[in-house]
Amino acid sequence: MKIKDIKVFVCCPGRNFVTVKIITDHGVFGLGDATLNGRELAVVAYLEEHVIPCLIGRDAHQIEDIWQYLFKGAYWQNGAVSMAAIGAIDMALWDVKGKVANLPVYQLLGGKSRRGITVYAHVNGESIEDVLNHLGKAIKEGYKVVRLQCTIPGTEGTYGTLGGKKNYYELQGNRPLPPEHPWSTNQYLNFIPELFKRAREKFGYDIELCHDIHSRLTPIEAAQLGKMLEPYRLKFLEDAVTYDNPEGYKVIRNHTTTPVALGEKFNTIWDAKPLIENQYIDFVRTAATHGGGITSLKKLADFASLYHVRLAPHGAPDLSPICFMAHMHVDLWAPNFGVQEFIGFGTPELNDVFSFSAKFKDGEIYIKDKPGLGVDFNEEAAKQYPYKRSYLPVTRLNDGTLWNW
Incomplete structure (x- = not known):
C-alpha cells in the first residue's frame, strides 16, 4: 500500500491548527497533528518543501522505517519544527494502519x-x-x-x-x-x-x-x-x-x-x-x-x-x-x-x-x-476558519528583564 498524496491544512477554529492528511493508493487516509503554536507556518513549509516530496510512493505500512528516514535522513535532527512534522506523519501512518487492520491504534x-x-x-x-x-x-x-x-x-x-x-x-x-x-x-x-x-x-x-x-x-x-x-x-x-x-x-x-x-x-x-x-x-x-x-x-x-x-x-x-x-x-x-x-x-x-x-x-x-485513531477532519468546514498569525506571550521581570514565559 503506497502513499499516493499528502495534504496539509491550516485553519483557526479558535486556535491555529496544522493538519496532515496522508492518502494511500488503496483509498485509505490517515490524519496527523503538526501544530506548533506561534510557528505554525514554519512546520507547513518544512512539510511541503522537504518531507512530503520524499514520501510519495513509499509503503505506508513501514512506519518505523519512515520515522527513521525523516529523523536520521535529515542530518539536521531534533528541533520543534522538524519533530512536529515527523509527529504528524507518524500519527497519520498509525491511523492508516489501524484502519487497514480494522483495529483501534491501542490494540x-x-x-x-x-x-x-x-x-x-x-x-x-x-x-x-x-x-x-x-x-x-x-x-x-x-x-x-x-x-x-x-x-x-x-x-x-x-x-x-x-x-x-x-x-x-x-x-x-x-x-x-x-x-x-x-x-x-x-x-x-x-x-x-x-x-x-x-x-x-x-x-x-x-x-x-x-x-x-x-x-x-x-x-x-x-x-x-x-x-x-x-x-x-x-x-x-x-x-x-x-x-x-x-x-x-x-x-x-x-x-x-x-x-x-x-x-x-x-x-x-x-x-x-x-x-x-x-x-x-x-x-x-x-x-x-x-x-x-x-x-x-x-x-x-x-x-x-x-x-x-x-x-x-x-x-x-x-x-x-x-x-x-x-x-x-x-x-x-x-x-x-x-x-x-x-x-x-x-x-x-x-x-x-x-x-x-x-x-x-x-x-x-x-x-x-x-x-x-477514531478522529475525522472536515476540510470544507476548515475553510471557514482561516489562519491568523499569532504568538505565545513573553514574560518580563519587574525591572524589564526578559524572563521565561
Whole structure:
C-alpha cells in the first residue's frame, strides 16, 4: 500500500491548527497533528518543501522505517519544527494502519492496560476564593485530579489564570505581536503555598492537586517551593525550571519530596534521557505532536517505565483533537501511564472541524473502539476558519528583564 498524496491544512477554529492528511493508493487516509503554536507556518513549509516530496510512493505500512528516514535522513535532527512534522506523519501512518487492520491504534500497540484514562482539569481564578469555588465545581463534575493556578495579588494576571480571556488573538489586539506579562518571583513564592493550604483545608486530601510553575523559577527557588508545598501532598509540580540543564532538577530532587513533572517541550527521547535515568522527575509530559508521534511516545514510555517514571502527556488547547486521540490510545496502552492533561472537548467551532467520539465520566475519558485513531477532519468546514498569525506571550521581570514565559 503506497502513499499516493499528502495534504496539509491550516485553519483557526479558535486556535491555529496544522493538519496532515496522508492518502494511500488503496483509498485509505490517515490524519496527523503538526501544530506548533506561534510557528505554525514554519512546520507547513518544512512539510511541503522537504518531507512530503520524499514520501510519495513509499509503503505506508513501514512506519518505523519512515520515522527513521525523516529523523536520521535529515542530518539536521531534533528541533520543534522538524519533530512536529515527523509527529504528524507518524500519527497519520498509525491511523492508516489501524484502519487497514480494522483495529483501534491501542490494540496495535499491545492492547489496553486500563479501563479508562484518568485526566486532570485546569482550575484557575483571580483570587484564592475564586479558585476554590471552581475547584468545588470540578470535584462535583467528577474530577479526581485538578491543576490549580491563581492570579498573584497585585499583578496583572498570571500564567494559567486568564480563563476565557486566554485567547492570544484577543490579547494581541490590533498588533499581532507577542503580549507581555509581568512576573515577580518573590510575590509568587510568598503566595502560592497559601493557595494549596486553603484548598486542603476546604476539600481535604482525597482530591489530587497539581501546579504548573511554567519554568519561572531557578532550581533552588523551585526546591524552596517544593519544600513549602510538601504538607499539601501535590501529585506533581510541573515545569519547575527550564530543562536545558538537567542538573537543575538534581538540586530540586535533593531538597524536596514533592513529585516533579517535565517534558512538554521535549522533542525526542534524548531530551528526557538524563532526567529519567537519574530519576530527577516523576512524570514525563511529552506530547505526540511535539515529540515525534506515537512511535516516539511508545519508546519513551517503555524507557521511562524502567525508572518508575510515568506518562502525563501535554494536553494544551494548541494541540488538535488528532493529538488528543493519539494520546488516548497511548494512554490506554502504556502500563506506566499516570495522568492526562485535559482542557475539555472543545468549542462549537473546533468540533465543526474535528469530530471524534470520547466521553468523560468519574474523572476518566473513554473512547469508542473505532479503527485507527477514531478522529475525522472536515476540510470544507476548515475553510471557514482561516489562519491568523499569532504568538505565545513573553514574560518580563519587574525591572524589564526578559524572563521565561
